[in-house]
Amino acid sequence: MSTSKNSLSDFFFFPGVRWLLFVVLTCLVFSSVLGSFLPGLMTDLAANYSDTAKFESSLYTLMGYFFLVYFNRVAYQLGINRYVLKLVQQVRTNVYEKWLLAFEVQAKEKGRDNYPQGEVMSRIMSDTMAIRELMTSGTFGILIDIFFVLACLISLVRINQVSGIFLAVTEVGVAILLIWGGKYMRKVFHDVRKSRGMVSQSVANVVGGLGETYFTNHGNYASKTATVQFTDFLYKQLKANVWDASYYSVAESLYPLLLALMVFIFPHSGITQAAVIFAIVDLIQRSIGPIKNIAGKITNIQRAATGIQRINEFTEDLAKAPRSPKDQVYQPIEMQELRVSIPHFQYHTKHEEDEIPFQLTDINFVGKTGELVGLVGLSGCGKSTVLNILASNIIPEKADIELLKTDKSSLHFPGESLEEIVNYRQQISLVSQDSHIFTESLRFNISLSNDENLEFDKFWAWVCEKIPYLKSWGIDPGENITPDSLSLGQNQLVCGLRACFLKRPVVLFDEISSALDSELELALREVVLLVQEQSLTIIVAHRLETILEASRIIVMDHGKIIASGTHHELLSAVPQYQKFMDEMTS
Incomplete structure (x- = not known):
């Protein structure tokens, strides 16, 4: 042994x-x-x-x-x-x-x-x-x-x-x-x-x-x-x-x-x-x-x-891999913009004779606080890989993701040390179909705390006014929930409210608006807009209604960014975007 x-x-x-x-x-x-x-x-x-x-x-x-x-x-x-x-x-x-x-x-x-x-x-x-x-x-x-x-x-x-x-x-x-x-x-x-x-x-x-x-x-x-x-x-x-x-x-x-x-x-x-x-x-x-x-x-x-x-x-x-310390204290920052530069990234294969793995090449873009950036493209284009790198679920060798603060100092990922990786990860919220729901109260699942505080009470009253679905749902913050008791859309909604409450500078949404009923889909879109007011929001878009509201849309194809702009700019100038739109509306 x-x-x-x-x-x-x-x-x-x-x-x-x-x-x-x-x-x-x-x-x-x-x-x-x-x-x-x-x-x-x-x-x-x-x-x-x-x-x-x-x-x-x-x-x-x-x-x-x-x-x-x-x-x-x-x-x-x-x-x-x-x-x-x-x-x-x-x-x-x-x-x-x-x-x-x-x-x-x-x-x-x-x-x-x-x-x-x-x-x-x-x-x-x-x-x-x-x-x-x-x-x-x-x-x-x-x-x-x-x-x-x-x-x-x-x-x-x-x-x-x-x-x-x-x-x-x-x-x-x-x-x-x-x-x-x-x-x-x-x-x-x-x-x-x-x-x-x-x-x-x-x-x-x-x-x-x-x-x-x-x-x-x-x-x-x-x-x-x-x-x-x-x-x-x-x-x-x-x-x-x-x-x-x-x-x-x-x-x-x-x-x-x-x-x-x-x-x-x-x-x-x-x-x-x-x-x-x-x-x-x-x-x-x-x-x-x-x-x-x-x-x-x-x-x-x-x-x-x-x-x-x-x-x-x-x-x-x-x-062998870097890991987050258990006792790390969250250090909030005031972010001005996010600068993404991924010159090259590829998944590794176990054997040399394996076919060439998927690669990202020349991924460069900038996002500012208050913007909603959509990542779109046909299946397999690399948008989920980009999102995983931004979420620090993957630490690439060749990349520099810079959070430029309002005081002009910067936080880099991956950076030169584990501390920079941990500090960067603390600034990111990821909302996806796999986001975790705890068998705890709704209050805990949103605030990640069992402490009774006025800040959460004010937040809950505010979002109930902004999102009518929460009133029709009829759920109380003190009520215990389990993953099995929620529908897929309700799971995503709770995780979206968590991201909104925690106020991280960058919030990432992955497949948040697919296969939902209209009322719940509207509630999730309203959550995205609330998050956008205080954070840079980057979303992998799968529905037309989501990307129509984006400040900027980034179109990907075969691991590369081939175009970016607003919906109307891309619709008339980028064939791949037109094909993507045809798939979503078919």
Whole structure:
């Protein structure tokens, strides 16, 4: 595993779990102490069989002994269960937080894999589920069994040295052999898990996460990437199944083999008491369980190990990119204009033989506070890529986006430092169909604060006067909303009101007015106009009514700006704009 010692320490030892680890360690030590007494107790039980009083005393002693074993295991299991619960919560929260705070970087030397939200959630859930399976499958019980059996073997050596050493060496050798054989299984399961991730990624990239599309006869008009990845996944899963079956068959033959070996060694051990033989057979019965469990649970252990490795690889990859600090304080600025210069940008390919990726070339324009700038063009022209760069969702290598302040100082993106990237991102609001709605009150979703304040109350009264739809909607600011309770248009409206309330200098709208009813579409257009009063508003236009109101329209084609102007100027002079208008009105 490539995980460093520091990473492992951070992974398993985090605030709030020291007392749980102390409980678990104490139970393991106590289990060893109890195990050291068992061979002697079993020998005494057999030796006292002919003496009723001593036999009953031995039975009572064993009864108390097994109560101690039981309560120790209960305490151990409760401690482990609680620890795994906190571990899974910690990992899921930290990994998702790192993904949220990380910027996507396009570097000259190599491209980074893009992590869509669906894939991130799938990766976090599946990999941490493997850790949780160690608890639900009882795999952690093997650890306390091993401590118990090892102590029993040491105690048996004191009773009969030859038999004890022989049995100990044999069982340890068998366990090592099973673990050694499991090394290849780990690689097999890692390949399966990685292949499953590639299937999820390819399907998410092609169809936005609709996994069942693979099983739909699409007539060869869709991408075949998912087919290749799924075929590879099925092959590797079959290989893992064969290894699983082989491993279990070997493990099931261990018990009779150990008994036969002990019968062979008895004449050389000098054992003269049947009670000692009774204790040895009892110990074999007890120790064969943990050994078989190593084989039976090795798949769970390997899945958890590969899950931890994949999580570590994922977080290490995210660590290579710049990220926003959690405690960053918003620093508002008074912006005069935005100057955009993107000489060149292209998406990276993983293989040189891949076809030439999409490129942006010579993207230059200026926007001022109070303007509404429309980005238009046929599908695939690059307007959404430009919007993602402006939103700092992508940090290009060759670009300079300058926010010129009213005091004539400037803020540059990407700039020369992470601080400039973070400060720039704070000045931008993005409203799209993917904008997030929290399961919280409407007030929180707009203001991003639970604090009661007069500023929001004034804002709400003002927008209700400006946007009649809010009154007809009949929603109260204190009412809780969820993403499922809102229509697509209402989702966009709430996010638009958020942008209006937060008053960022630059507000970006992506596909905000597509497929909506007329009343809601009018409300969204009114929100755009309210935002425009206090910010530079840039909108990817998909409806004629939106671009008619734009101060300036930028026409894109094949990653380039081919024209800009007002609607009437472009309609008579730019054929591509005329074609775009024909598509929107058809």
